Amino acid sequence: xxxxxxxxxxxxxxxxxxxxxxxxxxxxxxxxxxxxxxxxxxxxxxxxxxxxxxxxxxxxxxxxxxxxxxxxxxxxxxxxxxxxxxxxxxxxxxxxxxxxxxxxxxxxxxxxxxxxxxxxxxxxxxxxxxxxxxxxxxxxxxxxxxxxxxxxxxxxxxxxxxxxxxxxxxxxxxxxxxxxxxxxxxxxxxxxxxxxxxxxxxxxxxxxxxxxxxxxxxxxxxxxxxxxxxxxxxxxxxxxxxxxxxxxxxxxxxxxxxxxxxxxxxxxxxxxxxxxxxxxxxxxxxxxxxxxxxxxxxxxxxxxxxxxxxxxxxxxxxxxxxxxxxxxxx
Numbered sequence: 001x002x003x004x005x006x007x008x009x010x011x012x013x014x015x016x017x018x019x020x021x022x023x024x025x026x027x028x029x030x031x032x033x034x035x036x037x038x039x040x041x042x043x044x045x046x047x048x049x050x051x052x053x054x055x056x057x058x059x060x061x062x063x064x065x066x067x068x069x070x071x072x073x074x075x076x077x078x079x080x081x082x083x084x085x086x087x088x089x090x091x092x093x094x095x096x097x098x099x100x101x102x103x104x105x106x107x108x109x110x111x112x113x114x115x116x117x118x119x120x121x122x123x124x125x126x127x128x129x130x131x132x133x134x135x136x137x138x139x140x141x142x143x144x145x146x147x148x149x150x151x152x153x154x155x156x157x158x159x160x161x162x163x164x165x166x167x168x169x170x171x172x173x174x175x176x177x178x179x180x181x182x183x184x185x186x187x188x189x190x191x192x193x194x195x196x197x198x199x200x201x202x203x204x205x206x207x208x209x210x211x212x213x214x215x216x217x218x219x220x221x222x223x224x225x226x227x228x229x230x231x232x233x234x235x236x237x238x239x240x241x242x243x244x245x246x247x248x249x250x251x252x253x254x255x256x257x258x259x260x261x262x263x264x265x266x267x268x269x270x271x272x273x274x275x276x277x278x279x280x281x282x283x284x285x286x287x288x289x290x291x292x293x294x295x296x297x298x299x300x301x302x303x304x305x306x307x308x309x310x311x312x313x314x315x316x317x318x319x320x321x322x323x324x325x326x327x328x329x330x
Contacts, residue, residue: 003072004207005035005058005175010067012053019279026278027053029231031067032306035175040201040208042222042239044215044254048275049228051211055179058209059095060084071174091121094168098180100160104152110163111148114138114170121171137170138162140203141196158189162196169200176201177209182217190217197221215258219243224312227251230278230287233306237313247315249292286318294319 010031013024028050035041043051056062058069063081070076071092079087094117097103104113114134118124124133138148143162152160161181168176178197182190198221201208212218218225218239225242227235227250235248246252253271273291281287286299298318306316 002037003034004037004039006068006070006073007031007033007058008068008070010054010057010069011065012057012062013065016279023279026231026281028057028064029281031228031231031233033226033233033236035207035209037174038201038205038207039224040210040222042218042225043209043211043228044213044218044225045228046275047213048230048278050231051228052179053231054228055095055177055209055211058175059093059177060090061095091117091171092174093177094171094173094175095177095179096164096168096181099184100157100164101152101184103164104160104167106152109149109151110138110143110155110159113152113163114148114166117167117171133170137166140169140200141166156189157185158192161185161189161193165193165196165200169204169206172204173206175207175209177211179211180213183212183214194221215243215254227254230275230281232287232316234288234317235313235315236306237310237315241310241313245310247309247313247320248288248317249294250288251315286316288317 010028012028013026016023016025031054043054045051057064060069060076060081064077068075068077071089076084076089079089084090108116111134114137115130118130118133124130134148135145138145141162143159143166147155147159152163155163181197182193185193194217200206208221210218210221222239225237225239226233227248229250235242235246235251242251243255246255271291276287276290284301284303286292286304289295289299292299296318302318304316304318306314309315309320
């Protein structure tokens with residue numbers, strides 16, 4: 001597949017004055033990945049792993065410390081975050097935020113919320129054309145016309161989520177970044193919104209970056225999964241391979257933690273200890289060292305590179321476990 005978005009050695013460090021001179025929090029550290037046209041990629045990991053910072057970097061809401069984000073070969077990071085808001089590339093990458101209540105302007109009716117990006121990003125000014133586009137987009141996401149004149153506080157959680165999605169897809173983006181889009185909804189509303197997202201991707205041929213802590217949702221919607229830990233990518237694999245034969249010990253623990261009645265009573269991997277500090281981490285020590293059940297002296301002296309361990313399957317571990325259960329020490 002053709003690469004729509006290519007991320008090259010992307011990093012974002014934040015100075016931490018209270019930790020001393022030169023102290024920096026490594027929120028995202030030397031991350032590289034690609035998203036192909038029409039592909040749905042999942043991004044998973046614990047809180048604090050760098051997922052939200054990746055959303056802001058790829059959505060060009062913040063500038064990186066280093067690295068590049070290229071869309072079809074054009075370097076988007078050459079445009080500063082301040083100028084990117086008025087760039088013609090802005091409409092091509094849209095973000096659906098975690099909490100629609102917080103991300104929607106409380107003084108905008110649903111109609112205005114959907115119309116605003118049409119005016120700002122597509123430059124539409126004809127009232128009839130804008131209204132036509134708003135009503136068509138609302139119908140696309142299953143939002144009844146009678147709700148378009150309501151303010152966010154007059155809508156249910158699921159209805160607000162639909163407005164947030166409609167606002168993003170109205171400008172026909174190439175990449176839709178979904179940052180935990182169902183986490184603020186109840187279970188029944190989650191199921192409806194997830195079905196809507198699956199349908200929209202098929203109908204509009206968009207690429208998705210689906211950020212979530214819910215691995216069952218990721219398995220349902222994504223064809224490939226990226227796993228992050230403390231700012232680093234530790235595994236990338238096709239979804240089926242990752243869920244049936246994870247190769248990194250951290251991914252194995254994540255998959256084992258998925259509730260499954262069929263595995264009741266089985267021994268599961270346990271992660272003892274606490275994550276290492278993301279402030280000035282030692283570049284020669286594996287980020288997972290100290291919690292990893294397979295940790296060895298090598299892990300404390302050499303950062304494992306992200307390398308191929310199977311077809312389209314990559315893991316950053318010196319001792320990536322093979323599907324058969326042996327060690328892969330290539």
